Amino acid sequence: SKAEANNVLLSVLEERILDLPAARGIEGYLRVNPNFRAIFTSNPHEYAGVYRAQDALRDRMITIKLAHYDRDTEIAITTAKAGIPQSDVEKVVDIIRALRDHDKNGTIPTVRAAIMIGKVMGLSGSSASSSDEGFVQSCLDILDSETDSVDRKKADIKGRIVGLIKDIC
Known part of the structure; x- marks a missing residue:
């Protein structure tokens, strides 16, 4: 407020x-x-x-910054919210965690991004595979919007996301 x-x-x-x-x-x-x-x-x-x-x-408050959830918790939350197979959720969560670990200084994706990707996957019938164009595009659209690009080129971010998808999926 x-x-x-x-x-x-x-x-x-x-x-x-x-x-x-x-x-x-x-x-x-x-x-x-x-x-x-x-x-x-x-x-x-x-x-x-x-x-x-x-x-x-x-001056009258104590600020406590919270860390991200651990991997198992992110998987459980995303599975519950997205309604897709856990094997797909694990890959999505791993992509997001790897992107987060890659750049700790930018605006980094949270479990919300995993849920969004999972929901899109459920609606579109896509699977967490580097050969599934719908999945790859969903990851690019959602994760690119969740990542700060002030000091980086969008192509670098997209390249990093595509590389992670290929490595993990």
């Missing part, structure tokens, strides 16, 4: 007071329980629709 919407949280976190509108006919604030804690979640700043938190609010 926008920084202005979070201003109410400053007094709650720092002073343990929640300001209330005066029109209610009661005291202008409520005391917050001393044991009150809040958990905030957010996407990285480069995502569309993500607003940078105010410094005053960020």
Whole structure:
């Protein structure tokens, strides 16, 4: 949310007071329980629709960056969400993990990309094979859009994806 919407949280976190509108006919604030804690979640700043938190609010937070899921978890999630054979899911997940390991500095694909590829495979009837043109094109379209290309040429990314498909499938 926008920084202005979070201003109410400053007094709650720092002073343990929640300001209330005066029109209610009661005291202008409520005391917050001393044991009150809040958990905030957010996407990285480069995502569309993500607003940078105010410094005053960020000073009262601890940021914990989460790592990607392990391979078995990514396979289980993708299998459950995509509805394709696990043997195909394993290949898709391995392609994405290899692409992620190749460049740790760019915007890297997540399990969401594996789910998207899996769903397209299910709808199109394609299989995780380097000879399946539909599969290869789905991987190129989805993974290319999930990869930051600021300092790299699109052809390099596509070449890397095609190479991974050939190696893994």
